[in-house]
Amino acid sequence: xxxxxIIGAGNIGKAVATQSLANDFLVLISNSxxxxxxxxxxxKLGTGAxxxxxxxxxxxxxxxxxxxxxKVKDLTRLTDWNGKIVIDASNRFEQGNGVEDGGLASSExxxxxxxxxxxxxxxxxxxxxxxxxxxxxxxxxxxxxxSGDDKDAKATVSAIxxxxxxAPIDLGPxxxxxxxxxxxxxxxxxxFVIL
Numbered sequence: 001x002x003x004x005x006i007i008g009a010g011n012i013g014k015a016v017a018t019q020s021l022a023n024d025f026l027v028l029i030s031n032s033x034x035x036x037x038x039x040x041x042x043x044k045l046g047t048g049a050x051x052x053x054x055x056x057x058x059x060x061x062x063x064x065x066x067x068x069x070x071k072v073k074d075l076t077r078l079t080d081w082n083g084k085i086v087i088d089a090s091n092r093f094e095q096g097n098g099v100e101d102g103g104l105a106s107s108e109x110x111x112x113x114x115x116x117x118x119x120x121x122x123x124x125x126x127x128x129x130x131x132x133x134x135x136x137x138x139x140x141x142x143x144x145x146x147s148g149d150d151k152d153a154k155a156t157v158s159a160i161x162x163x164x165x166x167a168p169i170d171l172g173p174x175x176x177x178x179x180x181x182x183x184x185x186x187x188x189x190x191x192f193v194i195l
Contacts, residue, residue: 003028004160005052005060007075009041011128012089013066018132019164021048030057032071054078062160064123065090065110073113082116085153089123091183105178107147118153121178122146122161125187135165143167143192147177167194 004020006013009031017027027049031038035051042051057063058079065072069092092106104112107121123131125145135142144166148154154170161168171177171187180187 002026002062003060005057005063006030006066007054007057007063007078008066008068008089009038010066012123012131013064014041014045015128015132016064016066016089016123017045017049019135020160021045023164024048025160026050028052028057028060030054032067058084061085062087062156066123069093069106072110076113076115080116081114084114084117085156086110086114086117086119087122087157088119091124091188093183105174105176106182107174107178111149111174118148118150119174120146120148120150120153120157121174121181122157125181125189126191127189130191137193140193140195141165141167143169143194145169145171145177145181145187147171147174147181149173169194 003026005028006017007030009029017029020027030052038051042049055078062085064087066089069090072090088107088110107119111119122144144161146154146157146168158168171180179185
């Protein structure tokens with residue numbers, strides 16, 4: 001059973017935790033205030049969830065980043081990110097769409113903050129309530145988009161998405177697909193169902 005480390009215990013982090021736990025993953029969830037502040041969250045999530053420090057969450061097999069955009073840069077020193085699969089669920093809400101970063105997609109900026117990580121953009125285009133709900137709609141499945149530059153990392157993330165009941169759709173590399181997924185771009189907040 002793989003452990004999924006979640007850095008960020010807000011609505012998106014809790015939604016990813018809920019879906020992961022319902023499908024036999026262990027969840028190590030953290031926030032910036034410390035594990036002792038997550039007692040109620042872990043009790044609500046149930047068996048398989050454990051409150052940990054951000055450093056402990058970063059040591060998991062797969063790490064989900066669900067922190068406010070302005071906090072992503074603070075994650076650089078948590079661990080040796082080299083070779084680690086990181087799912088970037090953060091959304092950059094500031095205006096500018098990357099102009100101040102030379103036009104990079106927000107996940108490319110995340111990649112720069114986590115040197116050596118295999119960053120896959122995902123879990124960021126659905127509202128938290130939809131993400132936490134049933135991935136099945138009638139005879140179809142809700143779509144979760146991914147993008148990334150590492151083929152094997154994307155295959156791993158696609159398998160996780162499929163296991164929790166969603167339909168993964170690969171949009172290609174971070175530079176192209178990541179932009180389509182980020183806030184204020186075409187796929188943000190879109191709730192697609194595939195039959």
